[in-house]
Amino acid sequence: MFDEKKLQEIKEHCSKWEDGVLRKTLDSVPESCEEFRTLSGIPVQRLYLPQQKDYMQDLGFPGEYPYIRGVHATGYRGRMWTMRQYAGYGTAEDTNQRYKYLIGQGQTGLSVAFDLPTQLGYDSDHPLADGEVGKVGVAVDSVQDMELLFRGIPLDKVTTSMTINAPTNVLLAMYITVAAKQGVAQEKLRGTVQNDIFKEYVARGNYIFPPESSIRLVTEIFEYCAQHMPKWNSISISGYHMREAGCTAAQEIAFTLANGAAYVEAALQRGLQIDQFAPRLSFFFNSHMDFFEEIAKFRAARRMWARIMRERYGAKNSCSWMLRYHTQTAGCSLTAQQPENNIIRSTLEALAAVMGGTQSLHTNSYDEAYATPTEKAVQIALRTQQIIAHESGVVNTVDPFAGSYFVEWLTDEMEEQAMKYMERIRSMGEGEYPMLTGVIKGIETGFFHKEISDAAYRYQREVESDARIVVGINKFKMEEEKFNKTLRVDEAVQCAQIERLKKLRKNRDGKKVQDALEKLEKASEGTENLMYPVVKCAGAQATVEEICDVMRSVFGEYKEKTIF
Amino acid sequence: MEKKKIVVLIAKPGLDGHDRGAKVIARALCDDGMEVIYTGLHRTPEQIVDAAVQNEVNVVGLSILSGAHMTLCPKIMELLKKRGVDVIVIAGGIIPQEDIPELKKLGIAEIFTPGATMESTVKFIREKLNA
Numbered sequence: 001m002f003d004e005k006k007l008q009e010i011k012e013h014c015s016k017w018e019d020g021v022l023r024k025t026l027d028s029v030p031e032s033c034e035e036f037r038t039l040s041g042i043p044v045q046r047l048y049l050p051q052q053k054d055y056m057q058d059l060g061f062p063g064e065y066p067y068i069r070g071v072h073a074t075g076y077r078g079r080m081w082t083m084r085q086y087a088g089y090g091t092a093e094d095t096n097q098r099y100k101y102l103i104g105q106g107q108t109g110l111s112v113a114f115d116l117p118t119q120l121g122y123d124s125d126h127p128l129a130d131g132e133v134g135k136v137g138v139a140v141d142s143v144q145d146m147e148l149l150f151r152g153i154p155l156d157k158v159t160t161s162m163t164i165n166a167p168t169n170v171l172l173a174m175y176i177t178v179a180a181k182q183g184v185a186q187e188k189l190r191g192t193v194q195n196d197i198f199k200e201y202v203a204r205g206n207y208i209f210p211p212e213s214s215i216r217l218v219t220e221i222f223e224y225c226a227q228h229m230p231k232w233n234s235i236s237i238s239g240y241h242m243r244e245a246g247c248t249a250a251q252e253i254a255f256t257l258a259n260g261a262a263y264v265e266a267a268l269q270r271g272l273q274i275d276q277f278a279p280r281l282s283f284f285f286n287s288h289m290d291f292f293e294e295i296a297k298f299r300a301a302r303r304m305w306a307r308i309m310r311e312r313y314g315a316k317n318s319c320s321w322m323l324r325y326h327t328q329t330a331g332c333s334l335t336a337q338q339p340e341n342n343i344i345r346s347t348l349e350a351l352a353a354v355m356g357g358t359q360s361l362h363t364n365s366y367d368e369a370y371a372t373p374t375e376k377a378v379q380i381a382l383r384t385q386q387i388i389a390h391e392s393g394v395v396n397t398v399d400p401f402a403g404s405y406f407v408e409w410l411t412d413e414m415e416e417q418a419m420k421y422m423e424r425i426r427s428m429g430e431g432e433y434p435m436l437t438g439v440i441k442g443i444e445t446g447f448f449h450k451e452i453s454d455a456a457y458r459y460q461r462e463v464e465s466d467a468r469i470v471v472g473i474n475k476f477k478m479e480e481e482k483f484n485k486t487l488r489v490d491e492a493v494q495c496a497q498i499e500r501l502k503k504l505r506k507n508r509d510g511k512k513v514q515d516a517l518e519k520l521e522k523a524s525e526g527t528e529n530l531m532y533p534v535v536k537c538a539g540a541q542a543t544v545e546e547i548c549d550v551m552r553s554v555f556g557e558y559k560e561k562t563i564f
Numbered sequence: 565m566e567k568k569k570i571v572v573l574i575a576k577p578g579l580d581g582h583d584r585g586a587k588v589i590a591r592a593l594c595d596d597g598m599e600v601i602y603t604g605l606h607r608t609p610e611q612i613v614d615a616a617v618q619n620e621v622n623v624v625g626l627s628i629l630s631g632a633h634m635t636l637c638p639k640i641m642e643l644l645k646k647r648g649v650d651v652i653v654i655a656g657g658i659i660p661q662e663d664i665p666e667l668k669k670l671g672i673a674e675i676f677t678p679g680a681t682m683e684s685t686v687k688f689i690r691e692k693l694n695a
Binding site: 246 | 574578579580581582583584586587588590591592600602603604605606608630631632633634635636658660661662677678679681682683
């Protein structure tokens with residue numbers, strides 16, 4: 001898009017500049033280190049200059065292929081990103097209060113954090129649940145809890161994201177049941193289930209069943225949503241947790257898009273048509289501390305996904321090409337030291353997410369290196385987003401960093417590195433579905449685990465050798481008072497849940513539960529979409545564990561290989 | 565005479581899936597010449613104590629980021645005591661400062677919270693074992 005002659009002129013002047021002004025400056029003030037690198041280790045040059053680019057092919061317009069400049073034609077001028085704080089703790093009543101508080105403070109979407117027993121398919125009275133009930137999220141054992149969780153919140157008015165993976169069908173079925181009780185048909189529901197099992201095997205650890213059965217469950221959700229829940233995102237393909245586990249920015253988008261392509265192939269293998277399910281695939285990324293690297297990462301991911309979907313999988317519907325995503329600021333960047341500094345970290349990360357064009361955002365609270373956040377800390381985190389949205393002016397124009405010599409270069413570099421990784425994963429696969437088989441191979445051989453733990457170890461060594469500065473950790477340290485303002489989840493929550501379970505089992509129609517579970521077992525042994533029998537189980541007030549136990553008995557359980 | 569290798573069990577009790585810290589520490593201890601066994605995720609207190617006994621470890625490192633430490637740590641410490649296992653137990657993860665005195669009272673030698681270095685962990689183990 002530049003005149004060749006002008007580019008030549010710039011190049012010639014650059015040599016002169018290097019020998020003149022630059023040399024003189026370096027002689028009097030040497031640079032602070034020999035090599036400058038991004039957080040992920042990409043070397044950064046002193047200066048970036050205009051480069052020859054095909055504007056229409058490589059950048060294009062917002063709302064148009066390849067979407068590097070965003071999926072909406074008007075950016076945030078028409079629709080602000082959804083402010084969606086991941087929240088859940090204690091009982092359904094506790095969390096319901098927190099949701100109402102957040103909505104009252106101007107939050108625009110809900111995001112449910114379930115406790116670990118729920119995410120792993122155990123009821124609150126299971127021995128493994130001891131101590132974990134209501135801790136990192138809300139305890140949901142049955143549709144009763146789900147109903148309390150959304151009491152007074154009209155489900156046709158809010159969008160709800162649920163971080164649920166291995167037992168996605170169970171919790172989605174309970175949500176649908178509660179909505180129906182409110183008089184809201186499933187067709188009208190808007191929201192997202194995470195439903196991304198691959199990254200559970202790789203980084204997050206909340207898996208139940210082996211890959212083959214898990215993939216069946218994932219694609220059943222695609223199918224069910226395509227048929228009955230047209231406004232629901234059937235998956236949130238997540239790079240967030242792999243990044244938290246230590247991988248680099250390029251690995252984050254490479255592994256996430258590889259997983260995405262693997263799910264696409266799994267759905268095709270099931271017999272779904274690409275444009276039937278692809279428009280409802282959504283994504284979830286991390287926003288870390290390196291401002292430009294993150295912006296470049298988001299932009300690159302959008303262009304890559306558009307090309308993959310259009311060119312490799314032949315999607316025709318433009319909605320299938322669009323990478324829409326939620327972002328969360330980097331939990332692993334928070335420090336326990338001088339915790340107030342985390343407010344600034346979250347602000348910078350949130351700003352990068354917005355400059356990258358996110359559709360939805362969670363900002364971490366400053367006290368999360370200690371515990372789940374207090375109401376005050378969450379309030380500041382939400383206000384951070386509101387200040388960016390309404391005071392900073394960054395939303396006034398679309399994709400404001402486009403055309404920055406550096407950001408465009410870094411976007412290309414990010415894409416190149418990520419594509420190399422994706423090719424590697426593809427080459428590990430075989431047959432008609434090389435990404436699907438490649439990703440499964442990568443999980444089973446520990447390829448992803450090794451890549452991630454290598455990067456995590458490298459980073460930690462950089463910090464400990466002072467090659468990387470983290471304020472309050474290896475520089476600008478100070479004596480501090482003990483930090484004692486953390487949220488505590490009362491142990492009484494567990495007792496209350498156990499009592500509620502006892503009552504539930506006594507008062508419900510046991511025969512109806514038994515019948516529903518037996519139908520589920522039969523269906524699990526066959527090929528029917530399990531969402532239908534699971535919805536029946538949820539309606540009959542079967543518990544999360546009872547439903548999961550049926551699937552466990554048919555599918556078996558996944559045992560991970562331990563690699564460090 | 566060659567010194568006997570220090571054997572460390574890095575364990576993930578409970579349902580927590582965060583293992584970045586556990587793995588980074590495991591690697592650092594390995595690089596320092598210790599023998600490290602990593603349990604993997606979702607271990608019960610019984611499984612952890614069994615592994616400590618079977619592998620004749622000198623140190624057990626517990627990594628907990630789920631907030632369940634005040635339930636899991638006492639269980640593990642009690643089981644170790646019951647079975648007469650003589651090991652140094654250390655813990656790490658997302659642990660509020662106000663819980664630390666009680667965990668130490670249970671006999672946990674040190675708690676490493678966010679920001680703690682690999683180096684400080686290695687040093688602590690070496691000093692405790694005079695090795």
